Amino acid sequence: MGQEEDLEVYRSQRLESMSERPNYSARGLVDPIQVYVNERRVGELKGAETEATLSVHGVDHIETVQLRTEDGQLLGGLVAPESGFRTNRVQLLADTVELCVQNTMQGGSLSAVFIPAPSFWSRTRTILVDFADRWMVRRPEAAVAYGMRTVAFTQALLAVAVVGLVADRVMIWITPEHAVAPTVQAEALRTASIAEIEQLAKQLGELRSMQTKVGEALQSQEKGMTLLHQTMARLSSTQESVASSVVMVKEEMEKRQEGPEHEADRPTQIPPGRGVVDQEQFEVAIHGLAADNDRLSKQIAGLEEHNRTLTAKLQMALTHVAKAVEQNSERVVAREAEMARKPQLLPVADSRQSTQAQPFLFWVTFSEGTSQESIDQWVNGMKGHKGVQNEGWQEVQILPPPVPPDLFLEQIRGEKIIKEARLNH
Amino acid sequence: MADRTATVSRLEEVVATSDEFDRVVAQALPVLLDRAAGYTKRFLRETGQWNDDIEHEKFALRWGSEYLERFLVCGRTEVPCRPLFLFDSLVAKQHSKPEPFCYHPDLLKPLGRFLDGLVARAVVSRDALIALYHHSYGWGAGDVITVTGLNGLESQRIYKNFRRWRESGWQRTMDEMGLTKTELTELEDQRQRHRQRFNSEAERLIRVAQGHYRKSEPDHYPCLSRSQWGEMFSQGYGCDYRIWHLALCVDCMQAAWGLGSGGSSAGEKPRLELQVRP
Numbered sequence: 001m002g003q004e005e006d007l008e009v010y011r012s013q014r015l016e017s018m019s020e021r022p023n024y025s026a027r028g029l030v031d032p033i034q035v036y037v038n039e040r041r042v043g044e045l046k047g048a049e050t051e052a053t054l055s056v057h058g059v060d061h062i063e064t065v066q067l068r069t070e071d072g073q074l075l076g077g078l079v080a081p082e083s084g085f086r087t088n089r090v091q092l093l094a095d096t097v098e099l100c101v102q103n104t105m106q107g108g109s110l111s112a113v114f115i116p117a118p119s120f121w122s123r124t125r126t127i128l129v130d131f132a133d134r135w136m137v138r139r140p141e142a143a144v145a146y147g148m149r150t151v152a153f154t155q156a157l158l159a160v161a162v163v164g165l166v167a168d169r170v171m172i173w174i175t176p177e178h179a180v181a182p183t184v185q186a187e188a189l190r191t192a193s194i195a196e197i198e199q200l201a202k203q204l205g206e207l208r209s210m211q212t213k214v215g216e217a218l219q220s221q222e223k224g225m226t227l228l229h230q231t232m233a234r235l236s237s238t239q240e241s242v243a244s245s246v247v248m249v250k251e252e253m254e255k256r257q258e259g260p261e262h263e264a265d266r267p268t269q270i271p272p273g274r275g276v277v278d279q280e281q282f283e284v285a286i287h288g289l290a291a292d293n294d295r296l297s298k299q300i301a302g303l304e305e306h307n308r309t310l311t312a313k314l315q316m317a318l319t320h321v322a323k324a325v326e327q328n329s330e331r332v333v334a335r336e337a338e339m340a341r342k343p344q345l346l347p348v349a350d351s352r353q354s355t356q357a358q359p360f361l362f363w364v365t366f367s368e369g370t371s372q373e374s375i376d377q378w379v380n381g382m383k384g385h386k387g388v389q390n391e392g393w394q395e396v397q398i399l400p401p402p403v404p405p406d407l408f409l410e411q412i413r414g415e416k417i418i419k420e421a422r423l424n425h
Numbered sequence: 426m427a428d429r430t431a432t433v434s435r436l437e438e439v440v441a442t443s444d445e446f447d448r449v450v451a452q453a454l455p456v457l458l459d460r461a462a463g464y465t466k467r468f469l470r471e472t473g474q475w476n477d478d479i480e481h482e483k484f485a486l487r488w489g490s491e492y493l494e495r496f497l498v499c500g501r502t503e504v505p506c507r508p509l510f511l512f513d514s515l516v517a518k519q520h521s522k523p524e525p526f527c528y529h530p531d532l533l534k535p536l537g538r539f540l541d542g543l544v545a546r547a548v549v550s551r552d553a554l555i556a557l558y559h560h561s562y563g564w565g566a567g568d569v570i571t572v573t574g575l576n577g578l579e580s581q582r583i584y585k586n587f588r589r590w591r592e593s594g595w596q597r598t599m600d601e602m603g604l605t606k607t608e609l610t611e612l613e614d615q616r617q618r619h620r621q622r623f624n625s626e627a628e629r630l631i632r633v634a635q636g637h638y639r640k641s642e643p644d645h646y647p648c649l650s651r652s653q654w655g656e657m658f659s660q661g662y663g664c665d666y667r668i669w670h671l672a673l674c675v676d677c678m679q680a681a682w683g684l685g686s687g688g689s690s691a692g693e694k695p696r697l698e699l700q701v702r703p
Contacts, residue, residue: 003479010483010603014490015454017600018497031585034551040641041548041669063518064499070586071594072550074494078502079515088502 033075033097035112036066045097047114054112062101062108080108093117158217165210285388285395292397296358360400362409363393365419374417393422432456436509443501450497450508457496457512461489464516468525480533483603488526490601492516527637529630535608536615536623537630539701542602544634547672548641552594555586556703557672561631563698572678573667574658574685595703613701627699632675639673646670654681 032044035054045052045067066077067090076090080101090097094117102109366375379386379396387395401408405423412421432453440446450457465485469475496512503511519525532541543560546553558569566587570580599609616623646666649657654677657663667685671678679694 006603006605007479007482007486011458011486013600013603014486015458017597018454018458018490018494019451034549036549039548040643042643064495066495066498068549070551071589071597072546072553074498074549077495077499079499086502 031070033092033114034068034070035110036064036068036077037108037110038063039066042110045112045114047095047116050116052114054110056110056112057107058109059107061103062110065099065101065110065112067097067099067112158214158221162214165207165214281388281390288387292359358400359397360405360408361387361395361397362405362412362421362423363395364412364421365392366394366417367419370417378415378417429456433509436512437507439505439507441505443504446501446504446506446508450500453508454493457493458486458489460512461492461516462486463489464513464520465489465492468520469528474528480538483538484528484533487601487603492519524637524640527634529633531630532633535604535612536627538602538604539599539609539612540627540631540699541634542598542604544631544638544673546594546598546601548638550594551582552586552590553598554669554672555583556590556594559587559703560700561672561675561697562678562695563700572682572685573664573671574661575664575668576661579664591703609701616699616701624697624699628675628697631697631699635673635675639670642669642673648674648677649680651680651684655684658684 032046034044035042035056037056037058038060042056043054045054061082062080064077064079067075069075075092076088076097076099078086078088078099078101080086080103083103083105085100085102087098087100090099096115098111098113098115100111375386375394382396382398384396384398387397389395403411409421409423412418433456435449436453436456440449462485465488466475466481469481469485475481492515493512496515500506500508500511500515527541527545529537531537543553543557547557548554555566555569558564558572562568564572566580566584569575569583575583646669648670654667657667658681667681671681675697682694683692
């Protein structure tokens with residue numbers, strides 16, 4: 001083997017060993033982890049299934065920390081900062097080593113903590129505790145819990161009573177008297193002494209009291225069940241009311257969304273007897289609108305003429321620029337084609353501008369006690385002018401607002417002197 | 426060549442997470458290894474320690490891979506970073522130390538490389554450290570336990586260290602040092618044919634290596650006199666001290682000879698009897 005080849009083999013071997021993932025299982029479960037600070041061994045973490053800690057303090061600054069197996073395999077580590085803290089968690093299969101390094105003016109310190117993987121029983125206990133916690137969180141509401149407690153208490157009382165009765169019966173069966181037939185029992189009663197009769201009477205009394213207790217327990221259980229039913233009924237009615245509220249809110253929202261359309265339909269829905277229409281006011285309003293329309297038509301025509309002039313100038317300018325910049329004739333042609341397309345787009349913009357130039361009309365009512373001066377001042381502030389009045393509603397004309405109409409009306413409603421604002425009367 | 430340039434460019438970019446660091450660096454291992462070897466070569470040239478031969482090339486590659494291994498583990502904690510610049514700074518930091526590596530012309534020959542590899546590995550591997558007793562004096566696990574005066578619990582670990590060394594540690598160390606089967610066979614032959622000369626040469630070289638690598642021990646593990654060793658052995662403390670220092674110091678081993686067995690088996694002081702195989 002030549003030297004070059006030998007060297008190449010060695011290089012490949014080195015690269016291969018670094019490409020392989022570290023085999024942590026080689027550490028086994030009980031072998032300590034060697035801890036190195038500044039490439040000097042300072043101790044080991046003897047952690048098998050228990051937590052282990054190693055603390056190192058020195059006058060020298062800590063530069064590097066390394067964790068190695070007993071066979072020298074580098075498991076992990078960190079490069080410490082010149083000053084301050086740095087932490088790192090080195091994961092070794094299921095186990096973990098937490099490193100914390102601090103460098104100060106006085107020196108460096110290292111804390112290494114080996115945290116073993118939780119055992120099977122530990123994991124089982126954790127799962128059970130989690131389950132119990134979740135169950136506790138899902139406990140019923142207070143009212144239901146009260147009912148449940150009542151029922152549980154009643155059942156416990158009933159169980160005690162039943163056990164008492166059973167015990168009493170068993171005692172009676174065990175006694176020799178119980179074996180005697182009923183026909184014989186009467187004879188026996190006749191022949192029995194007064195003391196025995198008294199004892200029997202006492203037992204009967206006890207039995208009666210026990211029966212009374214059982215009856216009371218049953219009654220209290222019934223009461224508990226009634227209470228539970230009532231609570232459930234209340235809960236279900238609350239649920240229904242919440243559901244109906246949700247439906248109402250949805251309907252209200254839908255109504256609001258459809259608001260403008262309904263408002264437009266409203267004049268047709270107003271019954272004729274609702275108010276007297278002032279004919280003169282309508283006529284004045286119609287005249288005012290017609291005059292405004294004429295004025296706006298003239299303005300639109302002027303703007304369109306101006307736009308045409310500007311478009312022609314722009315086209316000429318773009319053609320000049322394209323010719324000056326583009327050396328390639330094909331690109332010039334393409335640009336000219338693009339120029340030719342642009343006039344098709346411009347009218348769209350023009351029409352948008354023309355619709356925006358139309359005045360914006362809306363109706364407002366003012367708060368009670370608002371003076372005419374305040375109203376005029378407000379209208380002037382809006383750079384608009386007042387239109388007709390109808391049933392306490394004032395028509396106002398302004399330049400188109402920069403925000404959507406609904407939002408604009410919301411803004412208007414927020415003003416102090418405005419009581420209500422609408423798009424249509 | 427274009428791939429190499431692209432890889433270097435990628436290494437110059439910022440990596441934000443540890444996973445990204447692993448991914449980028451894993452794709453650039455050959456580039457980084459050659460870079461580190463190049464830096465080591467330049468350092469040796471500048472310090473007048475370079476020769477154009479395969480031994481020096483292997484030496485540069487060995488230390489390059491050593492730096493790269495540390496970079497792979499520690500660099501991922503430095504994110505966000507530019508991996509190439511971080512790697513350069515790590516190598517520069519190593520080369521700015523007084524004696525960054527153990528260099529001696531005789532340690533580049535097969536016997537020197539063998540000893541250098543054993544002692545260098547002993548610094549980072551307890552398996553290699555314990556095995557050093559075997560390779561230096563021919564002792565088994567029981568002998569090591571007796572000589573160092575260990576208790577029962579520590580004894581179990583010694584057996585385990587020996588087993589792991591035989592199974593994988595020795596071969597890995599030989600691979601790291603670039604010792605071929607032919608070279609190892611030649612060493613074995615020399616040991617058998619010229620035993621005394623071989624061992625005296627080995628003792629001379631192992632002292633050089635031990636002197637350098639003992640600096641890797643904790644500061645509180647200096648050489649001791651026989652009486653001090655005696656006190657430590659008799660009172661039963663300094664278990665780690667005994668294991669680590671005696672393996673890495675021929676003189677202290679001779680000074681402390683017999684103290685582990687209470688002086689009962691103290692015969693002739695141990696001499697170096699180099700073992701090539703585990």
